[in-house]
Amino acid sequence: MTDFGFTRAKSSTVNLDEVDTSLYRRILQVEPDVRRCMECGSCSAVCTAAPLSGMSVRKVIHALERGVDIAPMLSGCMLCGKCTMVCPRGINTRHLILSLERYYKKEEKA
Amino acid sequence: MKENVVIIGGGIAGIEAAKQLLLLGYCPIIVEKQDHLGGHVAEWHKLFPDMTPAKDIVDEMTSEISGANVFLETTVSSLNRLSGGYSVVLSNGIAIVCRAILIATGFHLFDAEKKEEYGYGIYNQVITNRDLEHWFNSGKDARIDGREMKKIGFVHCVGSRDLKAGNSQCSKVCCVTAIKQAIEMKEKFPEAEIYCFYMDLRLFGKKYEDFYINAQKDYGIHFIRGRVSEVGEKIDGSLQVKAEDTLSGKPLKVSLDLLVLMAGMVCNPKTTEIARMIHADIDTDGFLRSRNNIYNIMESDRPGIFLAGTCTGTKTVPETVAEARAAVLSIHNYLSR
Numbered sequence: 234m235t236d237f238g239f240t241r242a243k244s245s246t247v248n249l250d251e252v253d254t255s256l257y258r259r260i261l262q263v264e265p266d267v268r269r270c271m272e273c274g275s276c277s278a279v280c281t282a283a284p285l286s287g288m289s290v291r292k293v294i295h296a297l298e299r300g301v302d303i304a305p306m307l308s309g310c311m312l313c314g315k316c317t318m319v320c321p322r323g324i325n326t327r328h329l330i331l332s333l334e335r336y337y338k339k340e341e342k343a
Numbered sequence: 344m345k346e347n348v349v350i351i352g353g354g355i356a357g358i359e360a361a362k363q364l365l366l367l368g369y370c371p372i373i374v375e376k377q378d379h380l381g382g383h384v385a386e387w388h389k390l391f392p393d394m395t396p397a398k399d400i401v402d403e404m405t406s407e408i409s410g411a412n413v414f415l416e417t418t419v420s421s422l423n424r425l426s427g428g429y430s431v432v433l434s435n436g437i438a439i440v441c442r443a444i445l446i447a448t449g450f451h452l453f454d455a456e457k458k459e460e461y462g463y464g465i466y467n468q469v470i471t472n473r474d475l476e477h478w479f480n481s482g483k484d485a486r487i488d489g490r491e492m493k494k495i496g497f498v499h500c501v502g503s504r505d506l507k508a509g510n511s512q513c514s515k516v517c518c519v520t521a522i523k524q525a526i527e528m529k530e531k532f533p534e535a536e537i538y539c540f541y542m543d544l545r546l547f548g549k550k551y552e553d554f555y556i557n558a559q560k561d562y563g564i565h566f567i568r569g570r571v572s573e574v575g576e577k578i579d580g581s582l583q584v585k586a587e588d589t590l591s592g593k594p595l596k597v598s599l600d601l602l603v604l605m606a607g608m609v610c611n612p613k614t615t616e617i618a619r620m621i622h623a624d625i626d627t628d629g630f631l632r633s634r635n636n637i638y639n640i641m642e643s644d645r646p647g648i649f650l651a652g653t654c655t656g657t658k659t660v661p662e663t664v665a666e667a668r669a670a671v672l673s674i675h676n677y678l679s680r
C-alpha cells in the first residue's frame with residue numbers, strides 16, 4: 234500500500250454487534266441489581282474519589298455494559314460506600330466494586 | 344326522591360363528578376376535609392399547558408355545582424356495608440345511606456423534608472414547587488422577597504423514582520411543572536441564570552414539548568442531566584449544589600441563590616384509611632387499586648365503590664376531569680341496573 238504519510242484513526246463507533254459483554258454477564262450473576270441503573274450520576278456526584286481519580290460507578294456500570302475495560306477506574310475507589318447511600322435505585326454499588334475487584338484478582342492469579 | 348351519591352373529596356375530581364351527577368338527576372353529597380373546594384388545584388397559580396389561571400378553573404367549576412350538598416371541614420368517620428349499599432357516618436355526626444360512593448381523595452405532595460440531603464426545612468434558600476406556586480399567588484415568601492436572585496436551580500424527581508424515598512414511580516407532572524416554573528421565574532428575574540437538574544425529561548402531554556423548546560430558545564434555561572446528590576450552605580449564604588454532569592462525565596458544582604424542589608405525587612394517607620374501612624385494595628404503586636388499569640380505572644373491586652382522579656395514580660387536570668365524568672357514567676349504569 235502506498236504510504237501517504239498519515240494513518241486512519243481507529244473508528245470510535247460503538248459497534249454493538251462486536252461488543253464483548255462476557256464480563257458484564259458474569260457480573261450480573263452476582264450483582265443482578267446492576268441492571269436497574271438509570272445513569273442518574275448520584276453515585277459519582279457524592280464520590281470523594283471522583284474529582285481526582287475519575288472514578289464513577291455510573292461510568293463503571295456503563296462501561297461494563299459496553300464491554301470496555303474498567304480495571305483502571307476501580308483503583309480510585311476507597312470503598313467508602315457513599316455511593317451506595319445515595320443510589321435511588323437501591324443498587325449496592327460498593328458491593329459491586331468489591332465483586333469486580335475480586336474478579337480481577339482471580340484473573341491476575343490465573 | 345333523588346338518589347344520594349356520596350363523593351369523598353372536593354378536589355376537581357369531586358367537583359366535576361358532582362356537576363355530572365346533578366345533570367343526571369342525582370343528589371351528590373361532597374365531603375371535603377378542608378374549608379374550601381378545589382383541592383390542590385386551588386393552591387396553584389397558572390396551569391399548563393395554556394397558563395390558565397387555576398382560580399378561574401376552580402371558580403367556574405364550583406359555580407356549576409350550587410345544587411350539590413357540600414360539607415366542608417368534614418371527613419368520613421365510618422363506612423359500613425349494608426345490604427345493597429353503604430352507611431356513611433361523617434365527622435359532623437350526619438349519617439347518609441347510599442348505594443354508590445365515589446372516592447376522589449386525590450394525592451399527597453411528597454414531604455420534601457424527608458430528603459434531608461436537599462436541605463428543605465434546613466436552609467432558607469430551599470423551597471418546593473408548592474411554595475413557589477404560593478409565592479406566585481400571594482407575592483409573599485420571606486425566602487424569596489428582597490433577596491438577590493442571580494442563580495436559581497430546579498431539582499426534578501424529588502421523592503419520585505426513588506426507592507429510598509419509598510416511591511419508585513414517576514410523578515409525571517413535575518417535569519413540565521419545573522419547566523413552567525423556570526420560565527415564570529426567568530420572567531420575574533430576567534438577569535438570573537436558571538438550571539434544571541433532570542434525569543430524563545418526560546414531557547408527554549399536549550403541547551408540553553413546546554414548554555421545553557421555549558425554555559431553551561426564548562428563556563435560555565440550562566438543562567443539566569444529573570441528579571442532585573447533595574446541597575450545602577456556603578459562608579456567603581448561597582447554596583452549593585452538587586451533581587454529576589453525566590453528559591460530560593464530570594462532577595459538577597454550582598452556587599445558587601434559590602433551589603426549588605419538584606416534590607412528587609404520592610398516595611394520600613387519608614385515602615388508605617378509607618380503603619381500609621371498606622377493605623379495598625391498594626395497588627403495587629401505593630395508590631388505590633382499580634378493577635382494571637386499562638379500561639376500568641374508575642371502578643374498584645368493591646360493589647358500589649367508584650374512583651376518580653389522583654387517588655388511583657398521578658394525573659393532570661384534564662385527565663382527572665375526564666375520569667370524573669367517566670366515573671359518573673359508571674355510577675349511573677350501576678344505579679340504573
Ligand SMILES: Cc1cc2nc3c(=O)[nH]c(=O)nc-3n(C[C@H](O)[C@H](O)[C@H](O)COP(=O)(O)OP(=O)(O)OC[C@H]3O[C@@H](n4cnc5c(N)ncnc54)[C@H](O)[C@@H]3O)c2cc1C
Binds near residue numbers: 520607
Ligand atoms: C406542583 C404541581 C403543579 C401542578 N400543575 C398542574 C397544571 O398546571 N396543570 C394540570 O393539568 N395539572 C397540574 N397538576 C396536577 C393537579 O394538581 C392534579 O391533577 C389535581 O389536583 C387532581 O385533582 P384531584 O381532585 O384528583 O385531587 P386533589 O387536588 O388532591 O383533591 C383531593 C381533595 O380531597 C380532599 N380529601 C382528601 N382526603 C379526604 C378525606 N378523607 N375526607 C374528605 N376530603 C378529603 C382533599 O382535601 C382535596 O380537597 C399539578 C400538580 C403538582 C404537584
Ligand code: SF4
Binds near residue numbers: 272274275277320326
Ligand atoms: S446512583 Fe445508582 S442509579 Fe444512579 S448512576 Fe449510580 S448506580 Fe446508577
Ligand code: SF4
Binds near residue numbers: 290311312313326
Ligand atoms: S465507595 Fe468508591 S465509588 Fe463509592 S463513593 Fe466511595 S470512593 Fe466513590
Ligand code: SF4
Binds near residue numbers: 500504515516
Ligand atoms: S415527571 Fe419528570 S420530574 Fe417528575 S418524577 Fe417524572 S421524570 Fe421526575
